Amino acid sequence: MITRSHDVVDEVGVWLAGEFAGRLPAAEIDHVVRATRIDLESSIAPEELGEMLHRLSRARLQRILQLTPATKLRIPRAR
Structure with a gap:
């Protein structure tokens, strides 16, 4: 089971x-x-780990992006 969790x-x-x-x-x-994964480990059925890990991680990453000021993209000038 550990290998499966690691793979997921x-x-x-x-x-x-x-x-x-x-x-x-x-x-x-x-x-x-x-x-x-640590947060979900004992809260959900093992067979649901992949989907729940993806959904919750994605939501957390989107929240980080919303809280982080956008960096300005620098495009080099043409010569």
Whole structure:
């Protein structure tokens, strides 16, 4: 069961890293996913871990983006 949980955490982390790439650092995304797994561990049925981990982690990452001021994208000038 530990291997399955680890696989789910990795899969959700990769999925959300792709979705939030360029907007949040990979380390922060990984931290949110792993902390969320700990929060869910004893609260839900094991077979629901993947879906609930994705939904809750995604909501937390979106909240972080809302609270973080947008960084300005710098586009180099043409020569």
